[in-house]
Amino acid sequence: MTIDTKFDQSTVAMTVGTKRSAARSTFKHALLIAVGLVMLYPLIWMLGASFKDSEHIFSEVSPIPNPFILDNYVRGWNGAGVGFGTFMINSTIVALLSVIGNLVACTLAAYAFARMQFPGKKIFFACMMGMLMLPHHVLLIPQYVLFANIGWVNTFLPLVVPKFLAVDAFFVFLMVQFLRGIPTELDQAAKIDGAGPWKTFFYVILPLLKPALATSAIFTFIWTWNDFLTPMIYLQDPRNYTVPLGLNSFLDASGDSAWGAMFAMAVISLGPLFGFFLVGQKYLVQGIATTGLKG
Amino acid sequence: MTTLTDPTGAPEASSEERTGDARARGPLGPRARKSTSLRRAVLAEKIAPYTFLLPWLIGFFVITLGPMLYSLYLSFTDFSMLSAPEWVGFDNYIKLFTNDPKYLDAVRVTVVYVLVSVPLQLAFALAVAMVLNRGLRGLSLYRSVYYLPSLIGASVAVAVLWRQMFGSNGLINQILDWFGIEGMSWIGNPETALGTLVILNVWTFGSPMVIFLAALRQVPQYLYEAAAVDGISRWGSFRHITLPMLSPIVLFNLILQMIGAFQAFTPAFVVSGGTGGPVNSTLFYTLYLYQRGFTGFQMGYASAMAWILFVVIALVTAVNFWFSKYWVHYDD
Numbered sequence: 001m002t003i004d005t006k007f008d009q010s011t012v013a014m015t016v017g018t019k020r021s022a023a024r025s026t027f028k029h030a031l032l033i034a035v036g037l038v039m040l041y042p043l044i045w046m047l048g049a050s051f052k053d054s055e056h057i058f059s060e061v062s063p064i065p066n067p068f069i070l071d072n073y074v075r076g077w078n079g080a081g082v083g084f085g086t087f088m089i090n091s092t093i094v095a096l097l098s099v100i101g102n103l104v105a106c107t108l109a110a111y112a113f114a115r116m117q118f119p120g121k122k123i124f125f126a127c128m129m130g131m132l133m134l135p136h137h138v139l140l141i142p143q144y145v146l147f148a149n150i151g152w153v154n155t156f157l158p159l160v161v162p163k164f165l166a167v168d169a170f171f172v173f174l175m176v177q178f179l180r181g182i183p184t185e186l187d188q189a190a191k192i193d194g195a196g197p198w199k200t201f202f203y204v205i206l207p208l209l210k211p212a213l214a215t216s217a218i219f220t221f222i223w224t225w226n227d228f229l230t231p232m233i234y235l236q237d238p239r240n241y242t243v244p245l246g247l248n249s250f251l252d253a254s255g256d257s258a259w260g261a262m263f264a265m266a267v268i269s270l271g272p273l274f275g276f277f278l279v280g281q282k283y284l285v286q287g288i289a290t291t292g293l294k295g
Numbered sequence: 296m297t298t299l300t301d302p303t304g305a306p307e308a309s310s311e312e313r314t315g316d317a318r319a320r321g322p323l324g325p326r327a328r329k330s331t332s333l334r335r336a337v338l339a340e341k342i343a344p345y346t347f348l349l350p351w352l353i354g355f356f357v358i359t360l361g362p363m364l365y366s367l368y369l370s371f372t373d374f375s376m377l378s379a380p381e382w383v384g385f386d387n388y389i390k391l392f393t394n395d396p397k398y399l400d401a402v403r404v405t406v407v408y409v410l411v412s413v414p415l416q417l418a419f420a421l422a423v424a425m426v427l428n429r430g431l432r433g434l435s436l437y438r439s440v441y442y443l444p445s446l447i448g449a450s451v452a453v454a455v456l457w458r459q460m461f462g463s464n465g466l467i468n469q470i471l472d473w474f475g476i477e478g479m480s481w482i483g484n485p486e487t488a489l490g491t492l493v494i495l496n497v498w499t500f501g502s503p504m505v506i507f508l509a510a511l512r513q514v515p516q517y518l519y520e521a522a523a524v525d526g527i528s529r530w531g532s533f534r535h536i537t538l539p540m541l542s543p544i545v546l547f548n549l550i551l552q553m554i555g556a557f558q559a560f561t562p563a564f565v566v567s568g569g570t571g572g573p574v575n576s577t578l579f580y581t582l583y584l585y586q587r588g589f590t591g592f593q594m595g596y597a598s599a600m601a602w603i604l605f606v607v608i609a610l611v612t613a614v615n616f617w618f619s620k621y622w623v624h625y626d627d
Contacts, residue, residue, distance in 0.1 A: 028426055029433070035423065036440045039498065043443075045466060046456050058464040061473075109351035118344035127355060134359070135558050135608055137581055138601045141369065141594050142362030145376065165354025172351065197343040226450045228561045229581075233589055244451040248565060251455060259459055266452035273447055281439050284446075285505055 050263040057259050073268075076261035079250055082238045084265055087246035091225055092272075094159050094242055098224040099217045101163030102171050106216060107209065109166045110175030111201055115187060131169035136229075144233060158234045159227075163220070171216045178212035179205070211283060218280040222273055243269045370599035375592045387599035398600070400575040401583040404489060408579065409556045412496040417548055420500040421541075424507035425533070438508065442501035453495070454565030458482060461491040461566075482566055485576040492577060495562050503548040510544040511537070539624040546619045550612050557608055560585070580604060 041063075048063030049056075050072055056065070077084045112118070113125055147158040166172055182205070190200040228244040235241055238249065247265055254262070277284070345352070370387055372380035391398050427437055447453050460466045461481035468478030481487045514537060522532040538545075563571060563579040571578030571586070580600070588597030 025431065028431060032423075032426060032431075032437050036437065039444060040440060042456055042460055042466065057459075059469070061466065061469045105350040105354070108347045108349075112344045112347035112351075116344040116347065118341070118348075121344075124348070124352075124355070127360075128351070131355070131359060133554065133609070133612060134363075135554070135601070135605055137558065137584055138366055138605045139359065139362050140584075141588055141598050141601065142365040143358060144589075145365070145369075145594070146358070146362060148376070162354065162358055164350060165358060166351040167354045167359060197340075197347070201347070222446055226447070226561075228449075228451055228564070229585070244561075247451045247455060251458075251565065252568070262455055263459075266455050269452045270447055270450065273450070277439075277443060277446055281442075285438065285442070 046263050047267055050260065050267045052260060054258075054260050057263070072260035072264035075258070076250070076265040076268075079246070079261070079265070082241065082246070084243075084246060084268065086239060087241050087243045088268070090156075090240060091242040091244075094156050094231075095221050095224045097156070097160040098163040099220045101160060102166075102168055102216055102220045103213055105164050105166035106168060106171040107175055107206070107213070108201075109172045110179060111205060113172065114176045114179035115184070115205070116197065128169050128172055131167070132173060140229075140233070147234065153234055154236050154240060155234075156240070159224070159230055163224075168220070171220070174216060175209065175212050178209065182208050214280060215283040218276050218283055221276055225273060366598045367602060369595050370602050372595040373593075374595040374598075376594055377592075380595060383595070387596050388603075390596070391599060391603070397575060397578070398583065401571070401578045401580050404571075404576065404578050405557065405580040408489060408493065408496075408559070409553055412493040413549065413552045413556050415493065416497045416500045416552060417503055417545065419497055420504035420548070421507050421545070423500065424504045424511060425537070427504075427508060428511045438505065442505055445499040445501035448495060448499035449559075449561050451561060451565055454562045457491060457495055457562065458566050482577075483573060485572075485574040488567070488573060488576045492559075492562050492566065496556065496559070503552060506544060506548055507541065510541055514540045542619075542623040543625060546615060546623050550615050553611055553615070554608055557604065557611075 045061075045063040048065050049060075051065035051068050051070070052060070053067075053069055053071070109128070113121070113128065143158070143162075144153075147153060152158050152161075186204050186208075187200055190204045195203065226244065227242075228248070231242045231245050232248075235245060238246075241249065247262070247269060250258075250262060250265060369380055371382060371384060373383050373386075374380035423441060427434055431437075444453075462468075463478070463480035463483065465478075465481075467481065471478045479487075481491050518536045518540070519532055522536060527535070558581055559579055560581040563577045563582050564585075567573075567577045567582075569582075569586075571582050581604075584597050584600045584604070587593045587600065
């Protein structure tokens with residue numbers, strides 16, 4: 001008897017529960033959409049403002065440009081002395097070389113840490129983890145002195161060469177974590193078949209590492225594309241400026257007067273980031289979920 | 296952590312034993328030739344890890360550890376890059392704390408920024424992650440939308456946008472105008488300028504949120520079911536199940552975001568035009584370091600600042616770990 005009544009009560013509770021949960025989920029969606037809109041509104045508004053003349057930029061909350069003008073893009077692109085196209089090319093070169101450097105160097109280091117035994121491994125691994133915590137600013141000045149002494153100032157080398165030396169410990173760590181999920185039986189099978197460590201690395205491990213490589217590539221691209229401080233220190237000639245430096249110099253040159261053109265170039269500078277974001281969001285989410293990288 | 300790597304160690308260890316054997320028998324004659332080739336193979340195997348590690352080793356010694364030590368040395372010198380560093384003992388450190396009010400401003404601004412923006416950002420991240428959990432439809436779309444600002448938050452483009460939005464004729468004031476509130480230049484007012492940067496940091500709550508979401512999925516469902524059977528309220532199960540189970544991840548996010556916030560640079564630089572103004576109200580630590588080191592070329596002084604930052608970040612991380620035993624729950 002008692003069991004039956006209990007059963008009845010719980011089914012009643014369940015039907016009430018589903019109704020309540022439907023209402024709750026509608027409320028949740030409304031809340032989430034509202035929060036999302038508030039968050040994205042400035043970006044949408046900036047996109048709209050980049051097609052407005054300056055009078056409308058400062059008087060309209062609506063993002064829809066009316067009249068719709070392309071003048072900002074023309075003015076911004078030809079910009080302050082050096083064209084914005086040069087900045088885009090420079091940034092692309094730096095970002096792509098950084099991606100290659102990080103993929104090569106960090107993968108090799110991660111393979112050694114995750115799969116090989118050698119004297120000093122524990123200490124080196126601890127050092128690598130320490131580099132994760134090391135504030136970049138401690139190295140800023142001594143590295144500048146070093147690179148200035150070998151004549152690398154005003155070239156892309158100080159921005160790119162460190163990537164080929166695996167100093168982005170985040171990616172070493174990310175790939176070590178990923179490698180730990182790949183069964184070691186595969187390596188051992190390759191070894192029994194007579195493959196040396198390099199063959200094993202190239203034919204067994206590398207193909208399996210693809211998701212981690214994609215994550216590292218996308219993060220490296222986004223971080224180097226956004227990086228402002230390092231290029232500002234090393235690049236002095238405007239012809240070598242990367243996009244963030246170009247944008248900032250534009251801001252310096254025109255003050256608060258040329259917002260339209262500035263927004264137009266800001267939109268263009270965010271373009272590649274949006275592109276990578278749309279293509280690679282799966283890898284981005286995986287990447288931060290496994291290692292907790294800061295985006 | 297190393298347990299998974301151990302299996303690779305086993306065959307290698309046995310090959311080392313083999314070498315030992317071969318070496319011992321080497322001089323006995325017929326086996327000698329075999330042992331040299333074997334020895335060479337073993338040598339190659341021993342060297343192989345270092346060839347993989349070579350780029351990292353160079354990177355570690357030449358452009359990380361070496362520069363770190365050099366920077367420590369520089370912090371005890373007067374150095375403008377034009378002449379050799381001149382040893383001054385603790386002068387830089389003493390001057391920072393006793394004779395440089397601007398430095399103390401930078402410290403205060405940065406501490407306020409870290410202590411206000413990081414907890415707010417994490418609270419927001421956790422709240423949204425809680426709402427997003429539980430098999431909500433469209434989860435991946437929401438996650439992407441909320442995550443987007445994290446990717447671009449440190450860019451100059453967004454800082455430029457912020458400068459307009461919170462300026463005297465900016466978007467925020469236009470919106471306030473609807474409600475009949477008269478705005479002001481939020482970035483021009485020393486009382487509110489730092490607040491705009493705090494908002495910018497909170498806006499990038501997406502990356503801790505994604506980590507929270509991944510962690511929430513690890514909380515065993517039966518705990519909630521048991522709580523529901525016991526008639527525990529939603530708040531109760533959040534307080535007594537979710538929070539304790541999530542506490543290691545809260546600690547992880549806290550440390551990560553604090554380290555990041557201590558090093559924030561771009562937004563303050565762009566919004567204040569590189570000055571850290573008005574009245575030093577956005578003078579982030581790193582911004583002042585940049586000013587001293589790369590516009591004033593006081594490399595020794597700036598190195599001292601960098602080392603203090605390094606030590607503070609290490610201490611804050613250590614204190615976080617130490618305090619964590621009082622509030623972080625580990626399952627095992």
